[in-house]
Amino acid sequence: MRMDNKIDPKELEDFPDEERPLEYQTETGSLNIFGFWMFLGAEIVLFSALFGTYFVLIFRTDSSVLPTELFDMGLVLAMTFTLLTSSFTSGLAINEMRLGNARRMMIWIGITLVLGLGFLGMEIYEFVEFASEGATLATSAFWSAFFLLLGTHGVHVAMGVAWFIIILIQIKMRGLNPVTANKTFIASLYWHFLDVIWIFIFTGVYLLRLVIA
Amino acid sequence: MVMLLGGCNLRVLDPQGTVGEQQRDLIILSIIFMLIIVLVVFILLTYFLVKYREREGHRGYDPDIDGSVKLEVVWTVVPIIIVTILSVPTVYTIFNIEEVPEANTEEEEPLVIHATSANWKWIFSYPEEDIETVNYINIPAERPVLFRLTSADSMASFWVPQLGGQRYNMAGMQTELYLQAGEEGTYYGRNANFTGEGFAEMRFDVNAIDETEFNEWVTDVQEEAPQLTQETYDQFMVPGHVEEYTFSGTHLEWVDHALDPEYALEARARQGYEPIHPHASEAPDDVPTWDIDVDTDVTERQESYIEENQESDSHHHHH
Amino acid sequence: MDPAWDEFIITGEPFILAGQIAILVTTIGIIFILTYFKKWKWLWNEWITTPDHRKIGIMYIIASLLMMIRAGVDAMMMRTQLAAPNMPFLGEAQHYNEIFTTHGTIMIIFVATPFLIGLMNVAVPLQIGARDVAFPFVNNLSFWTFFWGAMLFNISFVIGGAPDAGWSAYMPLASNDLSMGPGQNFYLLGLQISGIGTLATGINLVTTIIKMRAKGMTLMRMPMFTWTTLITSLIIIGSFPILTVALAMQTFDRLWDAAFFTLQDGGMPMMWVNLFWLWGHPEVYIVILPAFGIFSEIITTFARKRLFGYTSMVFAIAAISGLSFLVWVHHFFTMGAGPMVNSFFSISTMAIAVPTGVKIFNWLATLHRGRIRFNVPMVWALGFIPNFTIGGVTGVMLAMAAADYQYHNTYFLVSHFHYVLIAGTIFGCFAGTIYWWPKMFGVKLNERLGHWVFWLFMIGFNVTFFPQYFLGLDGMPRRIYTYFPEDGWFSLNFLSTVGAYMMGFAFVLLVYNMYYSYRYEKRETSGDAWGGRTLEWATSSAIPPHYNFAQIPEVKDQDAFWQMKQEGVDPNGVEEYQDVHMPNHSGNPFVMCVFMFIGGFGLVFHWWTIGIIGALGIFACMIQRSFSRDDGHIVSAEEVRKEEAEIREGQANENG
Incomplete structure (x- = not known):
C-alpha cells in the first residue's frame, strides 16, 4: 500500500549553492521565499474575503451618494498606469540585481518608490474628494466595504513603500549580498502581488460600475 | 437507549x-x-482490545500489516x-x-401570522384578521399556519418544539415557517437563539383551539381589544420583558421590520431609551418588566378583556 | 468612550472580586518568587527570548493549561448555575452570559488551538529530523501574539467587563446598539492579535514540513502527526484570513461606525454569520485533525504495529480538509436559505462522515493483530474511539437539515460538539502531552495517577454530556441562564453538573500528577521512552539536545526509527561531527507583542493615543528586526561531540 515516492536528491542538498541566484543562495533565504509565497496565499484569501464582502454589499448604498456619481475614471486610469509601471520597474530592479549591478538596481527601486508614492497620493486625494462629497466609511454598507477593500490595499502599498525604503538603506549600508538580495526579491514579489490585486480592484470595483448602475 | x-x-x-x-x-x-x-x-x-492485549499466550502478532485495499x-x-x-x-x-401542511378544517388556506421578535418579547400580527397579540398566540387546531418571521433587533429563532423545528427571525429579512397543530392544547414556544440578557424568559404560549372558538376569539378581539397605536407599539421596542397583550389592528400598518431594520432603534430613541453599560452602577440587576401604557380611550374595555382572556387562557392549560 | 471609574474596574460582583484578588495575589506571588530566587534573567534568557521549538512548545502548553483552568472554572460556574431550576448562584443573566461567552472563546481560541500548536512545536521538527522550524524568530513571535492576545481577552472580566454576545458574536447583538461597553472590543482585538500568531504558525509549519525533512523522508513516509500538522497548517492559511477580515469589519462597525453588519445604513448581519463560519468550520478541523494525528502515533506505538491503511489515512485527512470549506452553512440551516441550499449542505456535511469513518476503522484495524499495551497515552487514545464515534454519529444526525431544525441551538448540539471537541481534541491534547512528556521534561507522568485521571475524566465527561442529548430533545435551548421547575429539566441537569465536577476533579489530579511526577518519578535515560516508531524518539537523550540531532538521520521507511531498531542501526552512532547552524535568541517578538497588547487595550477603550503608541512600538520593533543582522550562530563540531559524549556518559552512569 505504501507509495515510495522518489525524492529529488537535489532538494536535500546543503546550501549555500553558488549556482543559484543570489537571493536563493542561503538556506534561510530560500526558506524565506517559500514562506513568503505561503504568506501571499493567505493574502489571497484575505483579499478574497474583502472582495466577497464588497460584492455582497454592492447595492447596499442605503440612499447615500452613489459610486457612479463619484468615480473619476481618469484618475483611476492614472492610478492604474502608475502602479502597473511601478510593478514593471521593480521587475527591472530585480533584473539588475541578478546582473549584480547594485547601483542600477537601486535606481530602479527608487523609481518604483516614487511611482508607489504617486499612487498613494492619488488614492488619498480620491478618498478626500469622496469624503467631501459625503461618502465615508460610516456612510453606508457599500461605502464601508469600498473603503475597507481599497484602504487595505492602500495600506499594503504604504507598507511596501516603507519596506523598499528600509531595504534601500540596507543595500546602501551593507551592499548587495545574499541577505539584502533576498529581501529585495521578496519585497518585489509583494509589490507584484499588490499590482495583481489592483487589477482586480480596477475591474471589479471601477470598471464594473460602468456596466451596472 | x-x-x-x-x-x-x-x-x-x-x-x-x-x-x-x-x-x-x-x-x-x-x-x-x-x-x-x-x-x-x-x-x-x-x-x-480483549484479544490482542499484551498477555500470556498472546497470538497473532503481525507488526508489518500495512493495510488491505x-x-x-x-x-x-x-x-x-x-x-x-x-x-x-x-x-x-x-x-x-x-x-403547506394538509388542512383538516373548514378554512383550508393557511392562517398567516407575522411573528416579530424584539428584545425580549414576541409580537404576533394576524394581518387578515387585523389583530395583534404579544407573548402568546391562539391558532385553530388542524389548520396550517404560515409564520412570517422577522426581528425588530437581534437575531432570534422561533421555535415550538412540539409543532416543528425552528427558524431564524432576522431584522431586515423575512423567513417563513409552516406549522400545524394536530391536537388542541397549549404548547411551549420560545426564542431558541441567544439574544442577550432577557433571552431565557423569551417564551410564549401557543394555544391551539377549536376553529369556531378561534373565530369567536378573533371577533372578540376585533371588537373589544384596544386599538394598537404607533405610540403604544414603540414602547415594545424598548428592551425588556412584558406580560401578554392583545390589540386590534396590527403594527404592519406603519412598519414591517422585514423592510425596515432601523425602526426599533429609532423607536427607542423616541422613547428616550439609552443603552446602559451592563456593569454601570445604575444598571438594573434584572431585566425590567415594562408595564405598557395602552394609551387609548378603550383602556377600561381592555382591562376587562384581559381578565376574560386570562380565564379562557387557564381554561386551555389543561394539556 | 470615557468610562467612569466604576465601569473601568468592575465592582460589586463577588465572583469577579474573587478573581481580581486571585490575579493580584498570583501576580505578586510570581514576582516575589522570581525575584527571591533570582530567576528573572533565567526566565528572559532561557524562555522568553528562546527560538527553540521545544521550549516554545512547552510555553504554548503551559499557557494553554492555564487558559484551560480559567475556562474550566467558567464551565463549573455555568454547570452550578444550571444544576437546579431558578438557581440564584450567579444572580442574573448578564454574568452567566459573560461566562459562557468567555468559556467558549477561550476553549477554542486559547486552549484547543494553542495546545495543539504547542504539541506540534514539540514533536514535528523532531519527527521530520529537523533542527528547528523554518522561522524560529517568527515562532517565538507567534507564541507571544497568542499569549498577549489571550491576556488582552482575559483582563476583560476585571477591567471594563467581559464580552457577552457568545463566542460566535453574532451581529447585530454584538453591535454597539445591543452590546454596550468595551466587552465585545476585548473579544475583537484579543482574537485579532492572537490570530496573527496562528496564521504565522501555519506558514511556519508548512514551510518547515515541505522544505526541511530529513534525507529520505518523502511525503508518503512522514509520520501521521506531521501529515495532520501539514494539512492543518494549510487549513489555517486558507481560513484564518477570513477571521481577520470579519473581526476587522466588526471592529470598524463598533469603533468607527462602519455599517458592515449593523441594523442601520444597509448593514447585513447575516454576512457576519457566513464569514464567521467560513472560518469557524475549518477551525473545527484545525483543532481535530492534529488530534487524529496524535492518536495515530499513539495507537501504532502501543499496538506496536504499523498504521493500517497509511495512504487512505492521508487521503482521508486531505478529503476532510477539503470538505471543511464546503459545509459552513450547516451552522445555520435555520436561516431559511431555501431547501436547495440546505440539501446541498446536508449532503456535503454527511459526506465528511465517510473519510472520518475510514479513519475510525483504520484505527480499529491497526489494533487487530497488535500487541496492545495499556499505557496512559494509549488509554486516552482508546477512549477517544468510542466517545468520538458518539460525537460523530450525532454530527451526522445534525447534518440532516430537516431534523437539525429541531436540534439547532439546543443542548443536543451542545452535547454533540462537546463529544467531538472533548473526546477528540481534549483527549488528544492530554494523550499527546502525556505521550511526549518525557520528550519535554525527561520524565514520564505517573501511570497509576494517570489511569485514575483518565477514568474519572472519561466517566465524568459522559455523565456531563450524555444527558444533554435528552435535554436538547426535550426542548432545552443552549445559553439560557436558568429554567423553571415546570420545564422538567432538573434531574438531567443535576446529573450533568455532577459529571462536570468529576471532570474538574480529574483535571486537578492531572495537574497534581505533573507536579508529583516531576518530584518523584524516575528520570528517563534514553530518548526512546515508549518504544517509539518515529524520529522524535531517536534522539540521543530523553530531552533532545538543543540541536535535536547531532547528525540528521537518514529515513528509509515510514516508521523510520522502528525500522532502524529492527535493522540494528544506531541513529546516534555518528562518525564525524559537523558544525551545526542554530538560530539566535531575540527579545524583539516579546516587546513587539507587548506593544500589540498596549495598542489593543487603547483601542478597546477608544483611547486613540495609546492605540497609536502601540502601533508605533510595533513598527519600531519591525524596523529594528529588519536592520538587525541575525544569521544565527554556529555550534562547532567539537561542541556537539562534547555534548553527545556527555550524554552517553550520563546514560552509562545511569545504567551502570
Missing part, C-alpha cells in the same frame, strides 16, 4: 402536528442507523451507502416541510 427514548416524553419526540411528526420520523430513522454504527465500532473495539474499500463504500440512504429522506423532508 431506544427504551430511554421511548420512555421519556421528550418534546421533540412527542410532536403534536404533521411538521413535527415528519421530523420525528427522520430523527428516529437516523438514530437507528447511528446505533448500528456505534454498535459495530464498540464491538470491534472491545473484541480487539479490500477492507479499506469496504469501509469507504459502506459509509457512502449509509450517507446516501440517509440523504434521500433528508432531502425529501427538507422540501416537504416547506410545503
Whole structure:
C-alpha cells in the first residue's frame, strides 16, 4: 500500500549553492521565499474575503451618494498606469540585481518608490474628494466595504513603500549580498502581488460600475 | 437507549402536528442507523482490545500489516451507502416541510401570522384578521399556519418544539415557517437563539383551539381589544420583558421590520431609551418588566378583556 | 468612550472580586518568587527570548493549561448555575452570559488551538529530523501574539467587563446598539492579535514540513502527526484570513461606525454569520485533525504495529480538509436559505462522515493483530474511539437539515460538539502531552495517577454530556441562564453538573500528577521512552539536545526509527561531527507583542493615543528586526561531540 515516492536528491542538498541566484543562495533565504509565497496565499484569501464582502454589499448604498456619481475614471486610469509601471520597474530592479549591478538596481527601486508614492497620493486625494462629497466609511454598507477593500490595499502599498525604503538603506549600508538580495526579491514579489490585486480592484470595483448602475 | 427514548416524553419526540411528526420520523430513522454504527465500532473495539492485549499466550502478532485495499474499500463504500440512504429522506423532508401542511378544517388556506421578535418579547400580527397579540398566540387546531418571521433587533429563532423545528427571525429579512397543530392544547414556544440578557424568559404560549372558538376569539378581539397605536407599539421596542397583550389592528400598518431594520432603534430613541453599560452602577440587576401604557380611550374595555382572556387562557392549560 | 471609574474596574460582583484578588495575589506571588530566587534573567534568557521549538512548545502548553483552568472554572460556574431550576448562584443573566461567552472563546481560541500548536512545536521538527522550524524568530513571535492576545481577552472580566454576545458574536447583538461597553472590543482585538500568531504558525509549519525533512523522508513516509500538522497548517492559511477580515469589519462597525453588519445604513448581519463560519468550520478541523494525528502515533506505538491503511489515512485527512470549506452553512440551516441550499449542505456535511469513518476503522484495524499495551497515552487514545464515534454519529444526525431544525441551538448540539471537541481534541491534547512528556521534561507522568485521571475524566465527561442529548430533545435551548421547575429539566441537569465536577476533579489530579511526577518519578535515560516508531524518539537523550540531532538521520521507511531498531542501526552512532547552524535568541517578538497588547487595550477603550503608541512600538520593533543582522550562530563540531559524549556518559552512569 505504501507509495515510495522518489525524492529529488537535489532538494536535500546543503546550501549555500553558488549556482543559484543570489537571493536563493542561503538556506534561510530560500526558506524565506517559500514562506513568503505561503504568506501571499493567505493574502489571497484575505483579499478574497474583502472582495466577497464588497460584492455582497454592492447595492447596499442605503440612499447615500452613489459610486457612479463619484468615480473619476481618469484618475483611476492614472492610478492604474502608475502602479502597473511601478510593478514593471521593480521587475527591472530585480533584473539588475541578478546582473549584480547594485547601483542600477537601486535606481530602479527608487523609481518604483516614487511611482508607489504617486499612487498613494492619488488614492488619498480620491478618498478626500469622496469624503467631501459625503461618502465615508460610516456612510453606508457599500461605502464601508469600498473603503475597507481599497484602504487595505492602500495600506499594503504604504507598507511596501516603507519596506523598499528600509531595504534601500540596507543595500546602501551593507551592499548587495545574499541577505539584502533576498529581501529585495521578496519585497518585489509583494509589490507584484499588490499590482495583481489592483487589477482586480480596477475591474471589479471601477470598471464594473460602468456596466451596472 | 431506544427504551430511554421511548420512555421519556421528550418534546421533540412527542410532536403534536404533521411538521413535527415528519421530523420525528427522520430523527428516529437516523438514530437507528447511528446505533448500528456505534454498535459495530464498540464491538470491534472491545473484541480487539480483549484479544490482542499484551498477555500470556498472546497470538497473532503481525507488526508489518500495512493495510488491505479490500477492507479499506469496504469501509469507504459502506459509509457512502449509509450517507446516501440517509440523504434521500433528508432531502425529501427538507422540501416537504416547506410545503403547506394538509388542512383538516373548514378554512383550508393557511392562517398567516407575522411573528416579530424584539428584545425580549414576541409580537404576533394576524394581518387578515387585523389583530395583534404579544407573548402568546391562539391558532385553530388542524389548520396550517404560515409564520412570517422577522426581528425588530437581534437575531432570534422561533421555535415550538412540539409543532416543528425552528427558524431564524432576522431584522431586515423575512423567513417563513409552516406549522400545524394536530391536537388542541397549549404548547411551549420560545426564542431558541441567544439574544442577550432577557433571552431565557423569551417564551410564549401557543394555544391551539377549536376553529369556531378561534373565530369567536378573533371577533372578540376585533371588537373589544384596544386599538394598537404607533405610540403604544414603540414602547415594545424598548428592551425588556412584558406580560401578554392583545390589540386590534396590527403594527404592519406603519412598519414591517422585514423592510425596515432601523425602526426599533429609532423607536427607542423616541422613547428616550439609552443603552446602559451592563456593569454601570445604575444598571438594573434584572431585566425590567415594562408595564405598557395602552394609551387609548378603550383602556377600561381592555382591562376587562384581559381578565376574560386570562380565564379562557387557564381554561386551555389543561394539556 | 470615557468610562467612569466604576465601569473601568468592575465592582460589586463577588465572583469577579474573587478573581481580581486571585490575579493580584498570583501576580505578586510570581514576582516575589522570581525575584527571591533570582530567576528573572533565567526566565528572559532561557524562555522568553528562546527560538527553540521545544521550549516554545512547552510555553504554548503551559499557557494553554492555564487558559484551560480559567475556562474550566467558567464551565463549573455555568454547570452550578444550571444544576437546579431558578438557581440564584450567579444572580442574573448578564454574568452567566459573560461566562459562557468567555468559556467558549477561550476553549477554542486559547486552549484547543494553542495546545495543539504547542504539541506540534514539540514533536514535528523532531519527527521530520529537523533542527528547528523554518522561522524560529517568527515562532517565538507567534507564541507571544497568542499569549498577549489571550491576556488582552482575559483582563476583560476585571477591567471594563467581559464580552457577552457568545463566542460566535453574532451581529447585530454584538453591535454597539445591543452590546454596550468595551466587552465585545476585548473579544475583537484579543482574537485579532492572537490570530496573527496562528496564521504565522501555519506558514511556519508548512514551510518547515515541505522544505526541511530529513534525507529520505518523502511525503508518503512522514509520520501521521506531521501529515495532520501539514494539512492543518494549510487549513489555517486558507481560513484564518477570513477571521481577520470579519473581526476587522466588526471592529470598524463598533469603533468607527462602519455599517458592515449593523441594523442601520444597509448593514447585513447575516454576512457576519457566513464569514464567521467560513472560518469557524475549518477551525473545527484545525483543532481535530492534529488530534487524529496524535492518536495515530499513539495507537501504532502501543499496538506496536504499523498504521493500517497509511495512504487512505492521508487521503482521508486531505478529503476532510477539503470538505471543511464546503459545509459552513450547516451552522445555520435555520436561516431559511431555501431547501436547495440546505440539501446541498446536508449532503456535503454527511459526506465528511465517510473519510472520518475510514479513519475510525483504520484505527480499529491497526489494533487487530497488535500487541496492545495499556499505557496512559494509549488509554486516552482508546477512549477517544468510542466517545468520538458518539460525537460523530450525532454530527451526522445534525447534518440532516430537516431534523437539525429541531436540534439547532439546543443542548443536543451542545452535547454533540462537546463529544467531538472533548473526546477528540481534549483527549488528544492530554494523550499527546502525556505521550511526549518525557520528550519535554525527561520524565514520564505517573501511570497509576494517570489511569485514575483518565477514568474519572472519561466517566465524568459522559455523565456531563450524555444527558444533554435528552435535554436538547426535550426542548432545552443552549445559553439560557436558568429554567423553571415546570420545564422538567432538573434531574438531567443535576446529573450533568455532577459529571462536570468529576471532570474538574480529574483535571486537578492531572495537574497534581505533573507536579508529583516531576518530584518523584524516575528520570528517563534514553530518548526512546515508549518504544517509539518515529524520529522524535531517536534522539540521543530523553530531552533532545538543543540541536535535536547531532547528525540528521537518514529515513528509509515510514516508521523510520522502528525500522532502524529492527535493522540494528544506531541513529546516534555518528562518525564525524559537523558544525551545526542554530538560530539566535531575540527579545524583539516579546516587546513587539507587548506593544500589540498596549495598542489593543487603547483601542478597546477608544483611547486613540495609546492605540497609536502601540502601533508605533510595533513598527519600531519591525524596523529594528529588519536592520538587525541575525544569521544565527554556529555550534562547532567539537561542541556537539562534547555534548553527545556527555550524554552517553550520563546514560552509562545511569545504567551502570
